[in-house]
Amino acid sequence: MATSAVAPPSFETRPAGAPQDERQRVPHRAATDDFHWEGVEQRPYKEDERALYKTITRQVLFSDPAMAGELRYFEVAPGGFSTLERHEHMHAVLILRGRGHCLIGEEVKRLETRDLVTVPPMTWHQFRASTAEPLGFLCMVNAERDKPRLPSPDDLARLHEDPKVAAFLRGDAPAVAK
């Protein structure tokens, strides 16, 4: 399983001390080809070099001092994956592009375009793209949120006890019911 050489901290993305949003309130941003948007910067996925992930990008679509939530777009390249992590804040996810699988707690789910995923508080989760195409998803979070936590060696050992979860973590496309 290849890993990113340069790695940043998780689903948590706002650098400490950074303003919530330096951008103006632009009423309309046209979508450009290939899932980008006018004036929206493609950022590195994470700023925590401890996090393990592979070929994933991040675009912050909505972040505003007057909004209690933020909406981000993550895109995982074919065969790539997000960081395995958990935290107190929740994720509300809609698959915008492609297909893949995700781990939510001890459940492995097959994902198709437009499927919804709810990640409850303190629940281990990871997203994996299929090898055929990118997996792009919207993720709504609270603007005020805690930092993600990475699994300890003990956590990883526990997760690997379930063969389905272990196969998912290895990157073996699981034969799970949708």
Added chain:
Amino acid sequence: MATSAVAPPSFETRPAGAPQDERQRVPHRAATDDFHWEGVEQRPYKEDERALYKTITRQVLFSDPAMAGELRYFEVAPGGFSTLERHEHMHAVLILRGRGHCLIGEEVKRLETRDLVTVPPMTWHQFRASTAEPLGFLCMVNAERDKPRLPSPDDLARLHEDPKVAAFLRGDAPAVAK
């Protein structure tokens, strides 16, 4: 301009006194054909019979006591439109399906699939589908938000002073730059 015979109030949707969410936290909801989701109820657009709108449905995709934002999916049938309204809370919109136009303040914008729309506080806004296909969009709002306000006759008169806005409100497909 046809109007709905039975009409409810605006983008505000939660009936007063209703619990935030009676549903369980379902980790995965598969998308079904034609922009519906497993276990997500298609609700009437509004509960305010004063609001003027046409052929629009609503599905609440994410609403949870632990989340400060909500994500809803609205779908406007071909030739239909949402209520013209404004309120203190903001809308963060992503077009998920189809095309159309929107009014944001005094600006009329052409909308294509995946475009982003930001509706700032106290800004008049309305969405109109093209006549060819449904216009479906995601809308993120604060879970705690004020009720939308409808335009007074004076507000409407002021909005109609701009020929571009008047044409939009009449439902004439405007020839505006994207």
